[in-house]
Amino acid sequence: MSIIELKNIHKTYNVGAPLHVLKGINLTINEGEFVSVMGASGSGKSTLLNILGMLDNYDEGEYLLDGELIKDLSETKSAKLRNQKIGFVFQFYNLLNFKNAMENVALPLYYRGIRRKQRNAIALEYLDKMGIKDMAEHLPNEMSGGQKQRVAIARALIAKPKIILADEPTGALDSQTSKEVMQLLREVNRTEGVTMIIVTHDPNVAAQTDRLIKIQDGIIGDN
Amino acid sequence: METLKEILDALRANRLRSFLTGFAIVWGIFMLILLLAAGNGFKNGMESNFFYMAKNTVMLYPGRTTMPYAGFQKGRQLNFKAEDIDYMEMEIRRIAKVEQYTPIFNIWNDTLTYKRENDVSSLCGVRPGYEVMRSLSIERGRFLNEVDERNHNKVVLIHPKTEKNLFKGEDGVGKFININNIPFKVVGIYTEKSESWRPDVYIPFSTSQMIFNPSGLITDISFSVAGVDTKEKSEALQNQLRRILARRLNFDPNDKEAVWIRDNVSNSMQSASIFSAIVFFIWIIGIGTLVAGIVGVGNIMLITIKERTKEFGIRKTLGATPASILKSVIFESLIITVSFGYIGLFLGIVLSETVSKVLESMPKSGDREFTTFMNPTIDLSIAITALIILVVAGTLAGYIPARKAVKIKPIVALQAK
Numbered sequence: 001m002s003i004i005e006l007k008n009i010h011k012t013y014n015v016g017a018p019l020h021v022l023k024g025i026n027l028t029i030n031e032g033e034f035v036s037v038m039g040a041s042g043s044g045k046s047t048l049l050n051i052l053g054m055l056d057n058y059d060e061g062e063y064l065l066d067g068e069l070i071k072d073l074s075e076t077k078s079a080k081l082r083n084q085k086i087g088f089v090f091q092f093y094n095l096l097n098f099k100n101a102m103e104n105v106a107l108p109l110y111y112r113g114i115r116r117k118q119r120n121a122i123a124l125e126y127l128d129k130m131g132i133k134d135m136a137e138h139l140p141n142e143m144s145g146g147q148k149q150r151v152a153i154a155r156a157l158i159a160k161p162k163i164i165l166a167d168e169p170t171g172a173l174d175s176q177t178s179k180e181v182m183q184l185l186r187e188v189n190r191t192e193g194v195t196m197i198i199v200t201h202d203p204n205v206a207a208q209t210d211r212l213i214k215i216q217d218g219i220i221g222d223n
Numbered sequence: 224m225e226t227l228k229e230i231l232d233a234l235r236a237n238r239l240r241s242f243l244t245g246f247a248i249v250w251g252i253f254m255l256i257l258l259l260a261a262g263n264g265f266k267n268g269m270e271s272n273f274f275y276m277a278k279n280t281v282m283l284y285p286g287r288t289t290m291p292y293a294g295f296q297k298g299r300q301l302n303f304k305a306e307d308i309d310y311m312e313m314e315i316r317r318i319a320k321v322e323q324y325t326p327i328f329n330i331w332n333d334t335l336t337y338k339r340e341n342d343v344s345s346l347c348g349v350r351p352g353y354e355v356m357r358s359l360s361i362e363r364g365r366f367l368n369e370v371d372e373r374n375h376n377k378v379v380l381i382h383p384k385t386e387k388n389l390f391k392g393e394d395g396v397g398k399f400i401n402i403n404n405i406p407f408k409v410v411g412i413y414t415e416k417s418e419s420w421r422p423d424v425y426i427p428f429s430t431s432q433m434i435f436n437p438s439g440l441i442t443d444i445s446f447s448v449a450g451v452d453t454k455e456k457s458e459a460l461q462n463q464l465r466r467i468l469a470r471r472l473n474f475d476p477n478d479k480e481a482v483w484i485r486d487n488v489s490n491s492m493q494s495a496s497i498f499s500a501i502v503f504f505i506w507i508i509g510i511g512t513l514v515a516g517i518v519g520v521g522n523i524m525l526i527t528i529k530e531r532t533k534e535f536g537i538r539k540t541l542g543a544t545p546a547s548i549l550k551s552v553i554f555e556s557l558i559i560t561v562s563f564g565y566i567g568l569f570l571g572i573v574l575s576e577t578v579s580k581v582l583e584s585m586p587k588s589g590d591r592e593f594t595t596f597m598n599p600t601i602d603l604s605i606a607i608t609a610l611i612i613l614v615v616a617g618t619l620a621g622y623i624p625a626r627k628a629v630k631i632k633p634i635v636a637l638q639a640k
Contacts, residue, residue, distance in 0.1 A: 055540065055633045076544040083542020094537045094637060098236030111542040116228060159542070 003066055003162055003195050004029040004052065010060035011047055021047045022058070023218035029197065031162070034189045036198045036206040039215035046167070048215060049199050053086055053165050054078040066162055083111050087156025087194075089185075091168035093148040095140040101127060101151045102136040108159040119158075126154040130184065146177035153184060163195045164188070170205055182208050230554050237527070244523045244556075245563035248613060251516020252564050255509045255609050256571025256601060262505030264579075264599025266498050279322075279451055280356045281460070283311075283444045283468070284483040292475040301472050301481055305432065305439040314467045315446060319460055323352030324446040328431045335424065336401045337389040344385055344424045346402065348431025356447050357415060364396040364411030371410075371427040378430075379407040382422030386412055402426075405434060457486050513609060520613075521620030524556060528624040535628055536636025545629040549622070556621035560614040568606055575600050 004027070011022040021044045029035060039045040050056035051063065054070060063070040066085060073081070087108075088094075095104045102123045109119035127133045130150040140148055149169060156164050166185065170178035182205060189196045198209060206212050214221035234241045285301040303311075308326045315321055328348035335342045353359075354366050362383060371378050379400065386395040386409075399406040407426065415422070432439070451457050461484050469476040535548050579600050628636075 050634050053540070075539075076546065079539060079542050079544040082540065088540045090637070094533075094540070096534060096537060099232070103232075107538070108541045110225065110229060111538075111544075111547065113225070116225060155541070 001031050002028045003031040005064040006061065008061040009051065009058050009063060011051065011058045021218055025220055027213065027220055029195060031195055032193050033211060034186065034196045034209050035211040035213055036200055036209040037213045037215060038200060038206050043215045044218045045199050045215045049165055049167055052197065053088060054082055083108055083159060085162045087159065087161040087164045089149070089152050089156050089164060089166035089169045091171040093140070093152045095148060095151060097140055100137050100139050101132070101143070104140070104151055105154045105158055108155060112159065122158060123154070126158050130154045145173050146180060149173065149181050150184065153188070157188060157192065161194065163197060166196070166198045168200055169198060170202065226551065226554065230551055230558065233551070234555060234558065240523065240527055241559060244520055244559050247516055247519035247523065248560055248563040248617065249567035249570070251512055251613060252567030252610060253571045254512045256568065256575060256606055258505055258509045258512065259601045259605060260575035260599040262502060263601055264597060266501060268597040279449065280445060280447045280487040282485040283464070284485070286480050286483050288474050288478055289480045290475040290478040293473055295473065301474065302440045303444060305441065307471060308441070308444070310471065311444060311467065315464065318463045319451065320449040322447045322449055323355050325350035325353045326428055326441045327443050327445060328428060328436055329442040330435055333402055335385065335389060337398065340389045340391065342385055342388040344421060346431070347423045347425050348428040349425055350428045353445070354413070356445055359413045359415050362412040362414050363394070366411055367425060367427050372429050375430045375433050376427060377405065377407045378410045378427065380411045380413050380425040381409055383412055383414065384422055385424060461486060513613060516613060517616040517620065520560065520617040524621040525624045528552065528628045532628050532631060532636050536633045539633040539636065548629050549625055552621050552625035553618055556618050557614065560617035564610045564613055568610055572606065
């Protein structure tokens, strides 16, 4: 059963001269898959990720997410869908500096209207799963890169999304921590059944996934 | 409730910024209140000097003619006689809405005695109603009344200074003093807004005529009118009065020296325009202060929102709708402006009220007091209006850049900083 279906997706940026970034992407990703997206910088892999995450619009084609057509959504609608279906993990974590680990993790539940006490309790649970429950009261600048990324993964998971989009999740980590984070993502994929899409330029990371999607000059290359 | 907690978190996270914004507001409101209060204090002080007479009093003094008329040479001294009083009252009532009317008879220096003490004062014979025109108030006892006037009672109204000179601290009301060796009963002690060096002593007009005025000439006539509140109306009234007087006393109606007409309306109109200029000036400064406060808040909000672009981006990826972000920014500025504005309001009012109390409690010194500053307080509704303006402007100052920031796509916002 496919969770993501892209049919002939085109995207052009107008920055001075028009820049045709995506030139007809066709891609199907099934529920529970663990895939990586690779490509040189400028190949369009970040743009693809933004479109998948409903952070950006596309010009042409069709994007079906969990069977629902995602096209020209209002900001409000796409925000709601993001909250329900997609969790994000970024290279530089993107935690809020003035909130402690637990509050950062709980934030997606705030936008679902869950009360503070309840969402903090759930957040603690997820921090426990990530093995950093003891860091719950710490602010991001008191944590190591690996710990921050675990907080970010917990935050991505807390709303029980169908998909996790990870943009260079190990890009800022040393090799040992990198390995641990990848193991964690693999475990989440296995135990929670979350579809995992990892954008990377690191072949070692790509090698740990089940399927490699290569993107080259705006189209999908050989899988 | 959840939203409020979230906002308080954000405010706490940016303590310095919240404090600076708050300080700009406290300062703006505080200064506005102080300025307006100082302006009011100045205005009240000046008014207490100028408006010791009811605003609409007209005084007529006989003078000397400067134009020949109907066979009379110029330079003739005119006089008001007893028989002119009622005639003129009737004539004036036909052209103006007279509220109080009284002839006045003055004896400049008269000796008052009580037991072995004596004092020199001007004696004034007046009718009831005079106290309204001169804004006299009674401290003890009563004013002169119609019964005194009708029965030629030998009663007298004196000032606390006169009382002190004669009675040396005793209560003078009900006691008898001698004026030219005729006993008069003290019926009241009066005070006036502007204190004079040698306050007058008042007796009923009819009594003054019977005892002190065998010649039947009176000093002047005073009356108050309603509805004469512009310079034009006051000039028209003066011209009409001059015609009535000219007909009665046989002088040229164009002779402005023959009878002096002192009109408080034109005097007070003049000072009122000075006051309104002062008030206007203070308002300009006050509004300037308020605008400076608004610009300050706006600037801080602008920087704040620039700084928070990335935070908004993160929140959006987590599922924040644009409306929820806008709502939190607006609530933030509302909380800051309302709470700090209230502090400024409170401090300003406390300070101005304190100054007002201190000024009130200070002993009055000097015989002829000239007050430049009095009751420096402001209308609460003005202060609250200013606060509302600041709150609305502050909120708008937050809303406009926030709406812009919210429109930025999350991916761009995430790359900010």
